Amino acid sequence: MPQRPEPVLLANVGKPDSWTLRVYEQTGGYQALRKAVKEMTPVQVIDVVKASGLRGRGGAGFPTGLKWTFLPKDHPGPIYMCINADESEPGTFNNRILMEDDPHQVIEGIILSCYATRATTAYLYLRYEYPLCWDRLQAAIDECYAKNYLGKNILGSDFSLDIFLHRGAAAYICGEETGLIESLEGKRAWPRIKPPFPAVEGAFRKPTVVNNIETVACVKHIVGRGADWFKSMGVPPDPTNPRDAGSYGPKLYCLSGHVNRPGCYEAPLGITCRELIDEFGGGVWKGRKGKAAIPGGISMGLLAEQEFDTPLDFNALGKVGCMGLGTAAVVVMDESTSMVDFLYNSCRFFQHESCGQCTPCREGTAWSLRMLERIRHGNGRLRDLDLLLEIGDTIGIIPGTTICGLADGAAWPIKNAIRKFREEFENYIKNTNPTGYMVTEPVPALVQLAAH
Ligand SMILES: Cc1cc2nc3c(=O)[nH]c(=O)nc-3n(C[C@H](O)[C@H](O)[C@H](O)COP(=O)(O)O)c2cc1C
Numbered sequence: 519m520p521q522r523p524e525p526v527l528l529a530n531v532g533k534p535d536s537w538t539l540r541v542y543e544q545t546g547g548y549q550a551l552r553k554a555v556k557e558m559t560p561v562q563v564i565d566v567v568k569a570s571g572l573r574g575r576g577g578a579g580f581p582t583g584l585k586w587t588f589l590p591k592d593h594p595g596p597i598y599m600c601i602n603a604d605e606s607e608p609g610t611f612n613n614r615i616l617m618e619d620d621p622h623q624v625i626e627g628i629i630l631s632c633y634a635t636r637a638t639t640a641y642l643y644l645r646y647e648y649p650l651c652w653d654r655l656q657a658a659i660d661e662c663y664a665k666n667y668l669g670k671n672i673l674g675s676d677f678s679l680d681i682f683l684h685r686g687a688a689a690y691i692c693g694e695e696t697g698l699i700e701s702l703e704g705k706r707a708w709p710r711i712k713p714p715f716p717a718v719e720g721a722f723r724k725p726t727v728v729n730n731i732e733t734v735a736c737v738k739h740i741v742g743r744g745a746d747w748f749k750s751m752g753v754p755p756d757p758t759n760p761r762d763a764g765s766y767g768p769k770l771y772c773l774s775g776h777v778n779r780p781g782c783y784e785a786p787l788g789i790t791c792r793e794l795i796d797e798f799g800g801g802v803w804k805g806r807k808g809k810a811a812i813p814g815g816i817s818m819g820l821l822a823e824q825e826f827d828t829p830l831d832f833n834a835l836g837k838v839g840c841m842g843l844g845t846a847a848v849v850v851m852d853e854s855t856s857m858v859d860f861l862y863n864s865c866r867f868f869q870h871e872s873c874g875q876c877t878p879c880r881e882g883t884a885w886s887l888r889m890l891e892r893i894r895h896g897n898g899r900l901r902d903l904d905l906l907l908e909i910g911d912t913i914g915i916i917p918g919t920t921i922c923g924l925a926d927g928a929a930w931p932i933k934n935a936i937r938k939f940r941e942e943f944e945n946y947i948k949n950t951n952p953t954g955y956m957v958t959e960p961v962p963a964l965v966q967l968a969a970h
């Protein structure tokens with residue numbers, strides 16, 4: 519078994535009172551902030567984050583330093599920072615652990631990110647269902663104001679910052695960055711058409727950066743330990759993919775489902791799905807074999823068991839037909855799991871969460887759910903599988919038919935489940951609808967019409 523580096527992001531998790539300023543400072547807390555405001559300019563902080571190769575941990579994997587440079591130069595301000603703690607992707611819980619057990623690590627990362635981008639106000643948009651995070655974050659923010667890590671002229675510098683907690687509106691779509699901004703402004707969380715991107719026109723129509731909790735936690739360590747430390751872990755860019763910027767640094771993987779030891783584990787980017795399951799999760803439970811795994815939240819699609827040796831990084835998952843790494847939430851399914859049930863649950867989730875603005879997403883998620891209901895109830899037809907694939911191939915930002923990525927997230931489980939497990943779907947339909955699996959029944963109204 520390879521030697522894994524000591525956890526850094528989870529280093530304080532599990533220590534008594536790990537959420538207090540006292541414990542955080544005992545382990546070098548806020549030293550990176552002192553270093554930055556005393557020795558570094560904002561541009562130097564951006565440069566070190568760029569040099570580290572940090573890519574956003576919220577799902578899209580966009581390079582963080584590059585995103586920060588999209589803010590307009592010499593803008594009179596204010597510039598806003600929105601911290602995305604909506605964490606609603608099924609199977610994902612690493613942000614919650616960071617906020618509950620080490621809120622100061624998150625806050626130091628936010629302060630450094632605001633220093634770099636010259637943001638003077640940060641809104642932390644917190645998932646509604648996370649009350650303990652709220653309490654611990656608010657207590658930590660209060661401690662920071664008392665120590666002048668927040669407020670006016672932080673540590674004697676000319677940099678001032680306020681952080682406000684904002685309770686989310688309890689819907690998956692609130693995590694999409696422009697849905698989040700709309701919700702923060704007090705409106706329904708309907709994603710905005712882009713451009714303009716938030717960096718140009720975001721919260722309250724001002725330049726805004728949206729970053730994930732784990733992303734800013736990484737910023738704290740990059741400033742403290744340097745870009746080379748961060749780049750010493752992970753996977754370099756794929757020479758065969760000119761769009762791959764590499765996958766560097768430690769990553770928090772959420773492992774759940776049919777494993778012996780579910781949990782949140784820190785490992786360098788690029789660990790394979792099988793290594794994660796076996797080394798960290800203690801293998802598939804009950805002595806069974808694995809059948810499939812969601813590689814990074816349900817939006818990313820499905821890995822079949824024979825693909826478990828795929829590295830969980832930003833590039834490799836695309837090569838086996840998945841959308842990407844997403845939130846690195848791995849949900850394992852054992853050999854007894856029905857793929858029909860899996861896909862039914864997935865379709866039910868996305869149909870419920872679609873905000874309804876775009877016809878392909880609103881209708882596509884609803885129709886795919888109806889078809890899965892029909893299949894599960896023994897009325898499926900083989901041609902339903904091709905209809906489902908047609909929906910999967912035509913909804914989303916990637917085919918260019920919707921405003922936001924929720925529809926791509928709905929499409930990928932459909933495409934992967936049917937293409938990778940087609941035989942199981944066909945057998946299910948043939949067995950549960952032996953006489954009608956090839957037949958297209960006319961709708962009841964037409965039958966009655968024909969009788970008269
Ligand atoms: C439907 C949908 C839901 C999303 N939910 C989240 C979320 O809960 N948390 C998050 O950080 N990013 C989420 N994202 C991604 C954000 O839009 C955005 O890319 C991210 O917050 C940027 O931060 P990062 O660059 O640090 O990753 C979601 C995207 C979509 C399309």
Ligand code: SF4
Pocket residue numbers: 691708709871872873874875876877879880920921922923924925
């Ligand atoms: S893709 Fe779906 S969730 Fe996103 S804006 Fe359109 S309808 Fe709403």
